[in-house]
Amino acid sequence: MTKRLEGKRALVTGASRGIGRAIALRLAAEGARVAVCARKEAEAEELVREIEALGGSAIPVILDVRDAALVATGVERASRPDRRIDIIVNNAGIGGPTPLAGEARSDDQWNRILDVNLNGPWRVLRAALPFLPQGARVINISSVLGRFGVAYNAAYCTTKHGLIGLTRTLALELAPQKITVNAVCPGWVDTDMGRAGIGLLGKASGLDPDQAFEHVGKMAPLGEVLVPDEIAGLVVYLASDDARNVTGQAIVIDGGQVMP
Numbered sequence: 001m002t003k004r005l006e007g008k009r010a011l012v013t014g015a016s017r018g019i020g021r022a023i024a025l026r027l028a029a030e031g032a033r034v035a036v037c038a039r040k041e042a043e044a045e046e047l048v049r050e051i052e053a054l055g056g057s058a059i060p061v062i063l064d065v066r067d068a069a070l071v072a073t074g075v076e077r078a079s080r081p082d083r084r085i086d087i088i089v090n091n092a093g094i095g096g097p098t099p100l101a102g103e104a105r106s107d108d109q110w111n112r113i114l115d116v117n118l119n120g121p122w123r124v125l126r127a128a129l130p131f132l133p134q135g136a137r138v139i140n141i142s143s144v145l146g147r148f149g150v151a152y153n154a155a156y157c158t159t160k161h162g163l164i165g166l167t168r169t170l171a172l173e174l175a176p177q178k179i180t181v182n183a184v185c186p187g188w189v190d191t192d193m194g195r196a197g198i199g200l201l202g203k204a205s206g207l208d209p210d211q212a213f214e215h216v217g218k219m220a221p222l223g224e225v226l227v228p229d230e231i232a233g234l235v236v237y238l239a240s241d242d243a244r245n246v247t248g249q250a251i252v253i254d255g256g257q258v259m260p
């Protein structure tokens, strides 16, 4: 069977683990040459070896989205040899509580989350623009917390709402080049970040980690915490030719919690 992304060049930020790792694996399985971007060289190289062992193609790229110089060199490396990147996935992200009041209030935490989750994709896209060919794809990993607010998580919710605004705006700006720009909004996904959030929620309700995991699954009508590969499947669709007329969307994948 023909692979859907044969010959395409992709770049995935935050590919060391979780959703980014699953996306890199799926894009490679569909035939794309994936620039596996991670903050630690060894982690990027490890995933590249795994992709190659599975018969795919990938290159390791050191990239911290907070560092404009590393973003510029990383994006340029990802575009080699023909100065082209067909698929950009802005996945890197961090979470954490940012209450407005009380002793836990922290401007540093607010700034850190905004810098990674919102300035990060902006930096990557500014650097990548010269390499995006006609018909390229930009996929921003937002969240259902880009669709509704959650108390004490102002920074995270602000960045994920902001990413949807960025998506809609750039979808208009890049439409003349037939470049599509979409956001993916997952609900709870079983990753380090997901487990940390579930743990905090459970603690506040007096649940142990296993009970909390089951509880948050049941918050969605379909009753499950998602796995990273499900998000990767949606990303592959958005990167494929089937989605050439899908742009400016914020697509929810959450077991039916959010129904716009």
Ligand code: NAP
Pocket: 013, 014, 015, 016, 017, 018, 019, 020, 038, 039, 040, 063, 064, 065, 066, 091, 092, 093, 094, 116, 141, 142, 143, 144, 185, 186, 187, 188, 189, 190, 191, 192, 193, 194, 195
């Ligand atoms: P994760 O398991 O915590 O992984 C986060 C990834 O982002 C890691 O690869 C991490 O790299 C990378 N990263 C963090 N700071 C970075 C920086 N400054 N520069 C480059 N990379 C950086 O989280 P995840 O659950 O896979 O989340 C991936 C994306 O999905 C995030 O944008 C998140 O907001 C979104 N999301 C997650 C959920 C969920 O329930 N899990 C739900 C909705 C949306 P290191 O390994 O170097 O730290």
